[in-house]
Amino acid sequence: MARMTMIEAIRNAHDLAMGADDTVVVFGEDVGYFGGVFRCTAGLQKKYGPSRCFDAPINESGIVGAAIGMTAYGLKPVVEIQFADYVYPAYDQIVSEAARMRHRSAGQFTCPMVIRMPTGGGIFGGQTHSQSPEALFTHVAGLKVVVPSNPRDAKGLLLAAIEDPDPVIFLEPKRLYNGPFNGHHDQPVAPWKSHPLGEVDEGYFTVPLGKAEIRREGSAVTVLAYGTMVYVAEAAAEEAGIDAEIIDLRTLLPLDIDTIAASVKKTGRCVIVHEATKTSGFGAELSAQVQEACFYHLEAPVTRVAGWDTPYPHAQEWAYFPGPERLKRALLAVMEG
Template identity: 65%
Template sequence: MNMVQALNSALDVMLNRDENVLIFGEDVGYFGGVFRVTEGLQEKYGLKRCFDAPLTEGGIIGAAIGMGAYGLRPVPEIQFADYILPAYDQLVSEAARLRYRSNGEFWAPITVRTPYGGGIFGGQTHSQSPEAIFAHVTGLKVAIASNPYDAKGLLIASVESNDPVVFLEPKRLYNGPFYGRAEEELKTWAKSGHAGADVPLGHYTVPLGRAALVREGTEATVLAYGTMVHVAEAGIADSGIDAELIDLRSIVPLDIDAITASVRKTGRCVILHEASRFGGFGGELSALVQERCFDSLRAPIARVCGYDMPYPHAFEWDYFPGPVRLSEALKATVEYR
C-alpha cells in the first residue's frame, strides 16, 4: 500500500471494529476526500458513519468534541492543516482540557486528521507545517508518520486513544516518498523510502510515543519525522557519515529515552524538520538533548530547517531542507573541533 491506501485501510478497520467511530469533514463523504483517503467509506458504511460537513473548521472540531464527550470516537478531517487555525481555540480550550476540567468525567477521544507540509505547489495556505503550535498544548497528542506501515498503525492507535490527537499527514508522502515535483538533490537518495510498503490488512497498532531506529550509526544522530526521514536518509548517504537516524513518529508523546540513548552513543546531534527554524519543534528537541546529554556532546547541536520566511509558493523546493543541506550539516558537526 501507499500511504493513502494505508490510511484508508486504518479507517476501514476502525469503522468496522467499533460502531462508535465515525468520520466527517469537508468533502470526505461522497467525494472521498481531496487526497482520496476516505474514498469508498461512505458507500460501505453509510451516511451516518462517513459524511460531509460545512466549510467551518471551528464547527467541525467543536462538534467532534461534543461527540467524544457523548461516547463516540469521531475522526474529523481538516482539509489542509493551514485551515485548522479557526478551530485552534476548540482544540486548546476545550479538547485538550476536557478530561482535566471534568475530573475524568468527560473525555475528548477525537483524532483530527489533516494533510500538512508542502510539495504540491499549494501556496501559502495549503503547505505549512504547524506541528509546533500543537506540541505546545498540554493535553494534545501529535503524530506524524513517515511511511505507510506506521501511518496505519499510528492512526489506529490514535483513534483508540482516549485523548485528542492531531494526526498530521505529510502530503509529499501520500502517493510516494516525494509526491509532487521530483527534487534534483534526490539523485543522491539512498535506496529506501519506497512508494509502497507491506501493510497488513487487519488491525494492528504502532504505539504513540515510541520512536523508530531507521538506521544505526556511530558518528552522529539525526532526528527527523514525516517527509524529513526520507530526506535524512538521502543526506546521510550523500555525506558518507556513519549517522544514526531516529524517526520520532510522534512528537507528543516524545520518545526521549530513544533520543538520549542515541545521542549519548554518537556524541553529536542534527535535527531536521520542514517547518521554519525559529520557534520550530527542533528548538525543543535541541533543549531536551542538551539538558540530558550535555556531558556526551562533542559538537554543538545543529538544526536543518525551513527558512524563517513566509511560505514561498513559487520557490517551495528551494525552501525545503534537502539532502545537500543535511549532508553539509552532518559533515560540519562531525568535523567540529
C-alpha cells in the same frame, strides 16, 4: 502483507476502525460522497452509510466543536481538516476545549477524537496549502501529536490514535501520500514514481504512540527527523558517507526522549531536521531536551536544519525545503566539531 500507498493505508485504517467499533464516525469537508480531497476516505460512506461518514460545511471551528460534543456522548470522531493551513479557526476549540476536557472535568469525561490534517509542501499548493504547524500543537498540554513517515506507520499510528482516550493531532505529509519519497528534489512533482510502495499488514494492528523508531543505525552522529525529512536524512547520510543514526520520531508529543538520549549518548553528536520554520519550530524543543539529557556526552553543538524564517515561498518552494545538500553540510560541520 499488501503493498499500499500512505493514502491507501490511512483509508484501510479508517475501514478497520469503523468495522470494529460502531462508535467511530468520520466527517469533514468533502470526506463523504467524494472521499476527501486526497481520497483518504473514499468508499467509506458507501460502505457504512451517511450517518457514519458524512460531509461537513466549510467551518473548521464547527467541525472540531461538533466532534468534541460527540465525544461527550460516547462517540469516537475522526475528523479531517482538508489542509493543515485551514485549522486555525478551530485552534481555540482544540486548545481550550479538547485538550482540557479530561482535566477540567476531573476525569469524568475524556475526548477520544482524532484530527487528521495533510501537512507540509511539495505539491505547489502555495502559501495556504503547504504549512507545517506542528509546533503550535506540541506546546499544548493534553494533546498528542503524530507525524507518520511511511504507510505502515500511518495505518498503525492512526488505529492507535483512534483507540486513544484523549485528542490526537494526526499530521500526514502530503509528499508521502502516494509513495515513499527518495529525499531528493530532482523530481519535485512526483519524486516517488520509481520507488516501491510500503509493505503493510492488511489486518488490524497498532503502532504505539510515544515510541520512536531507529530507521538507520550508526555511531557517528544522531539525526532526528519526522515525516518527509526522514527520507532527506537518509539521502544526506548516504551522500556525505557518514555513519549517521537516523531516528524517525513518529510521535512528537509525547516524545520518546529515552530512545533519543540513548542514541545521542552513543554518537556524541546530534542534528535535527524539519520542514517547518526554524525559529520556535519543534527542533528548538528537541535541541533543548537533547542538551538537558545529554550535555556531558556532546562533542559538538546540537544543530538544526529547517525551513526559512519567512512566509511560505510559493515560487521558491523546493529551495525552501531542507534538502540533502543543506543537511549534508550540517552533518559535515558537526563531524568537524
